[in-house]
Amino acid sequence: MKETNKVSKWIKFVLVNGLICLGFFLLSQVPSFLSAVFLVLYGKKIVFLDVFITVVWLVISFFITRYIWKYYKEKNQEDKIQLTLKDVGISFGYFLTGSLITFIGGLSMEFIYGNSESQNDEMIRMLINKSPSNWFILLMVIQLTLLAPILEELVIRGIPKVTLFKDSPNWFMLIMTSLFFSSLHQSTNIISFLIYAALGGVMCHAYLRRGRIIDSMMVHFFNNLLATIAFLFLI
Template identity: 45%
Template sequence: MLLLNDVPTLVLNLFEPIFNKKSNGVSIILFLCWLVILGAIIWFIWRFYQNKSHDTDISLSKKDIWRAFKIFLIGRVIVFIGTGLMQLIYGDAQSANDDAIAQLFGPNQTIYYVLIMTIIVAVKAPILEELIFRGLPTTLLFKNMPYWVPMILTSLAFSAVHLSSNIISFAMYAALGALMYWAYCSRGRIVDSMMVHFFNNILGAIMLLLSYLFGLPLS
C-alpha cells in the first residue's frame, strides 16, 4: 500500500519534463490522466480497507465536521508549541518537511505541476495517509490490541516519513499523528481523521498556491 501511495508522485515526476515544455494541450491531457490515476488508487485502497474493516460510513454531518475542526484546533496548538520550540532552540520555526513542500511551489514550476502538488497536499495526503497510517494498520495488524499500541506505533511511522530534521519536529509530527489516530479510533470512522487531516493541510496548500499564482512571500 505504501508503494501505491507513492505512485501519483512518481507519475508526476515522469510528467514534469513534459509540463516544462509548455505544451498546454498535452499538459492538460496528462493532468487529467494523473487525476484518473489518483482516483483509481484512492478507490482501490479505500475499498480494500472497507472490505477488511467494515468501516463503510462515510457520511459527514455538520456536527461531524465541527468535531473534526475542534480536533484540528488542538493540532494547531501542538504545531504552535512545536514551531516555537524549534525557533527558540534551532532558530528555524519551519520543519524540513514544510521547507521541502514549499520548494515544490517555486516560481519555476508550471501551473499544472503546482495544481497537482496542491491536490497532493490537500486531498491525496489526508485520504491515503489516513488509510495507510491509521486505518489499515489498525485493521490488519492491531485489531485485538489496546488502542494505545497502534496509536504509538503508527504515530512514530507517520512522523518518520515527514522528513523531520530534529527531535522536536519528530515529536510534533508524532503528536499530530496520535491526535489523528484518536480522531479515528474514538468512533472507528476513518473519515473523521481524514477530515482533521484535511483541515490541517488545506490552509497551507491554499497559501502555497496563492504564493505561486501572485508571487506572494511565504513568510
C-alpha cells in the same frame, strides 16, 4: 508445544499483515512518485501536454485510491461515510488542537534551531514556488489537500487497524502509527519529529473516537488545506 504454535502463529500474523500494510503503503506512494517524474515534463510551453499529464495523473490516482479504499471497506464494513455538522465541528476541534501543537513546536524550533520550518514543508514550498506550470501547481494542490489526507489515513491508520493492529489495544496502535507517520515527514530535529508524531496522534485519536476513517481524513484535510494556503499565498 502449544506455546511454540502460538509464537509461530503470531510471527506469521505479523509478517503477513505487515507485508499487506507495506504493499498498500507503497501503492499509495505511486501518485507522489509520478508527480515527481512528471515534473520534468511540465513547462514545455505546450498547454495540451500539461493538461494531458495532469489528467493522466488524476486518473491513476483515482483508481489507486479507489482500490485501497475498497480493500479497507471490505475489511471494515462497519465504517460508513457519515458526516454531520457536529462531526465536522469535532474534526475541526481536533485540527485546532493539532494547529496549537504545531504553533508551539514551531516557536520551540525557532528558539532552539533558528528555523521553524521542517524539511518536509520546505521541500513542498520550493516545489510550489518554483513550479514550471500552473497545471503542476493544480496537481500539487489536489495531492496535498485531497489525495494525501485520503491515502495517508487509509494506509497509515485505516488498513493497519483492520490488519496488523486488529487485536492490539488502541493506545499501542496510536503510538506505533504516529511514530511511523512522523518518520515519513523528513524531520531534521527531535522537535519537528515530535510535532509530526503528535499530529499523527491527534489524527489517530480522531479516527479511533468512533471508528470512522472519514473523521481523521477531515482533520488531515483541514491541516493540509491551511498549509497549502500558506504555501500559495503567505510564504
